[in-house]
Amino acid sequence: MTVKKSLLSVKNLCFRRDDTDILRAICLDINEGEVLQIEGVNGSGKTTLLRLLTSALSPSEGSIHFCGKPLTDCRFDYLSSILFLGHQSAVKMGLTAEENLAWMSGLMEHSHSIACALEAFDLKGYSDIPCHRLSAGQQRRVALARLMLSNVKIWYLDEPFAALDTQGCTLVEQCMQRHINGGGAVVLSTHQSVALESLRRYSLPALNQHELYR
Amino acid sequence: MNWNWFYRMGSPKWFYYTTSRWLPWLGVMTLCLLVTGLVWGLAFAPEDAKQGNSFRIIYLHVPASLLALAGYFLMAAAGAIGLIWRMKLSFMVMKCAAPLGAVLTFLALFTGAIWGKPTWGSYWVWDARVTSMLILLFLYLGVLALQYAFQSQEVGNKASAILALIGTVNIPIIYKSVDWWFTLHQPSTIKFTEAPSMHPDMFQPLLVMILGFYCFYALALFMSVRVEILHRERKTAWVRDLVSQVAEERVGVNS
Amino acid sequence: MIFQFESLNQFVTMDGHGIYVWTAVIVSVLFLAVLVINPLLRQKDVKVEIAKDQLREKQRQVSNREKT
């Protein structure tokens, strides 16, 4: 087996809010062709960690290196090679599924066509219906169909399986498999177990439990 | 250049202990200056030829307005320092300066209104200065409200610091435009500009009062910042030690 | 420097302007006093609160020790 190339390395990452530690001393590596699953109980900071990794938040301490360079030096390169899907799916209710995808992938470069992506996610007949008339699961599928359209290096998926049925989950897993086979990397936070090869787990410790309850 | 002093100044602990040494002196000085200035101004300064005794309100009105404005700039400067150097202490200063400034602005407006009644015949005149002062009050209230609207202390601090800075950029514009608006609507029949030169006998007590207000401002600001420090640094070792010391002393007295 | 009024009574009335001057003075002094007294009171409150917190923590530590 060849040595996997490291894409992102995180050293001693801390995040504090109002003098309370949210994340403490996180060290992790994200390699090519690998899925990293971030685990942790509710409130352990999974979403915060993803936001730090996507540089939406800036860390209180520690450093993030992308391809060996500190993130602050290559922000543009980094941002154009990641994709983030959060709790909120960023689907515009007033637009149709097709328009939504065009808008979202307009942020990146095209690879497959939109129709293909929609077909893969079983949304073929719904492409010209405004999204507010779709069900929650279907809206989620629209958001996830973005994965088919992107050709960036790293995917960050925050709870991608929420509101999806088993078939949808399998689809997403297939997507991820294809992505890592192509040399990409996936970071996802979920409670579900994922059946994928080359999966690594990173568990976040539950911090300050007693402080939270006070 | 040695920047040590600057960073030391940013340490809440250092601030707390240094000001606790200054506070008594500052308190005594404030009291002396204010009492002297007030008695001098109210009783011993000569009567104004045109306005009679009502002009004596100037000894409260002018220092209050002066500090209201100066306080806004101080608040904005503290906010800027906090944003740039991420200094916690300067955010605390900013947070405490906001209510202080708002009260002073209100006082300036209030004394101005009372002064206006015997002088201009009405409590409220849409004079350029009065209007600007009212807008300043709104700016203060905006900063205050924004500060407390956020759940996170940090975000509230930064957001209100930005707002304070925007306000600072706008104050000259607002002032100029209000001034211009006033001259537009008031054909120069009455001039509210103050007498070009004040008699020294009148001016000296005013100077004392202004100094007294500056001291007062420092005193009140320090005191509320100290409370803020204790509140926010409650988990640090030095505050714990400080409080347990006080508690032990009290227990010692009781037993 | 001389006292400007002939009698104390006149000092209070100030030729009819007394009411304005004195309300201004009283209100101002009141507000300034509040600005100083308020932090003093709050300081006491905060200290008591912190002391209580510490006490609670100590008790919890003690009870934890008893459990083990």
Place this chain on the structure above:
Amino acid sequence: MLINRRRGDVASPLIFFIIAATLIPLGVSPDPSVLSMIAPGIIWVMALLATLLSADRLFDADYNDGSLEQLLISSQLLVMPVLGKIAAHWLTTGLPLTLVSPLLGLLFSLPSEGYTAMMAGLAIGTGCLSLLAALGAALTVSLQKGGLLLTLIVMPLYIPVIIFGSATAQYSIDGLAWDVPLAILAAMLTIAIALCPIAIAGILRLTTIN
């Protein structure tokens, strides 16, 4: 690129603008001489309230569905979409208000000399209003009850705009050179266009996530 389809939103500030202005004669006096005197001021105050009313929805939808977060981490500069948003806001409030204002001028028996100046002033001035409103909207985007706070924050900043805006109309009615206040308005707009989007982008980074 980013202008959304919100058809209903165009109408509501406009209707508000007209209805609220209709209330003034009912509350003050139907006398044309009184009305024509206060007309520029009333129209401007109404325009201000109408922009403010629609401002708190400026970033709201994007915040709630997470697309604001997407914009934050997109490789593009945040300033461009922000500018686009503001432009959209102006196109849906400022521009219709400007176009409808002659109608209100008619209702308020505004002297005929005032129309051109008033419309020119409104066109430029509402741009300023939109930019400043966006500033306030960015600051209050993550707050549930941001609307009232937004008003408090933005109102003082609006004052120069409203002074020079109504002065433009007033000047032309009085037969003075109304290009002076108009030029000042334009200057304010230029400065605001240059500075506000940058400030807003910075504020959004702070308030969206945290």
